[in-house]
Amino acid sequence: MFGSPGRMSGLVLRCAQWLFAAVSIGFMVTAPGFFNSTAFCYLIASMGLQILWSFGLACLDLHALRMKKSLRNSVLLCLFAIGDWVVSTLSLAAASSSAGVAILYSRDLDYCRSPPYISCSKIEISVAFAFISWFLLGLSSLVTFWLLGTV
Template identity: 40%
Template structure:
């Protein structure tokens, strides 16, 4: 199978991992810049999910850097299955947390009209970064799933 752009152990794969980590860190930063995000469960879930996403992406970025340095790709059936499952789990958590945060932000902003006393711009920015993180992880999920299926079929 030809190496897919964005597959683990490639430069594009490293780039997508770093983009995921950067966007997740930005979402955490925007949310942490407020002092009252801790009062809403959806916002706490967003920070937790993005922290997990950031750690997962940084760990796999380190694996990608090592693979690029030693010029060896870790694409065994077991490794690609672990990558794929991890990406799908963190992607689902990120999407769920971003959706919950978006719902609460709309509630606070539009329905309760409480944005003057809250930090709605920071909530909105954090939620946007969380959705961007999810958009950045979607290609990794698909590439890793395709690679895992191919490797398992050939094993």
């Protein structure tokens, strides 16, 4: 199945997850004054957690591919499914709360074109990358949960 743990598609999916999360952090930390909003700090923390999780699983996938081992046992799949679900929920919450604040700044308070001149474009790009990263993790989560039901 596409995106299963221990397969090439799974490895590509995991690498894409931590890469997009890293790009999201990169754009956020270069936006001046991001630390004034709790939601943006939470986004950085959550994307950091997602990098750790996805990078760890990418290493495990690579190891399984090189050793030609199967990762399809119920204990491992259960661990992956719970981890994926928790991390993807936290990522979606972080991306959404940041999106809420970004929309408030740009549309409702108009802080992008008037003082304090917040760098909205960088924040919006960071949030977009966080959503892409969450979507890819959600895909992995669904695949793992499905496999767990069929093991």
